[in-house]
Amino acid sequence: MKAFVTVMPKAGxxxxxxxxxxxALTGLGFAGxxxxxxxxxxxxxxxxxxxxxxxxxAEEMARKLLANTVIESFSVTVG
Structure with a gap:
């Protein structure tokens, strides 16, 4: 079974x-x-x-290794 762990910086x-x-996107002409x-x-x-x-x-793996929970949040999906 596959699990996907998405790690993002926390707000702030x-x-x-x-x-x-x-x-870079703005420099390439992408507006908005x-x-x-x-x-x-x-x-x-x-x-x-x-x-x-x-x-x-997968959540345990994320908490212990895959994400720095001080500055990052994570979500897990399986499928």
Whole structure:
């Protein structure tokens, strides 16, 4: 079963990568760009077949390693 962990900077945390992307898009002529936030998606292939257990395992992995929960938030989807 696959689990997807999406990690994003928390609101209020500076995001220099997001700012750089926003400036680059504006420089390329894209109009109407508001705030840009950059994060990451981690795809995990899990042996677990129970979606509830797979999600719980991926959330534990995110809390312990994949996300810095002081400055980042995360969400997990399985499928």
């Amino acid at each position: 945390v500076l995001d220099p990568q997001g700012k750089a992307i926003g400036h 760009i508001g705030e840009v936030r950059a994060g990451k998606v981690i795809e995990l292939e899990l042996a677990e077949t129970d979606p509830v257990k797979a999600k719980a395992a």
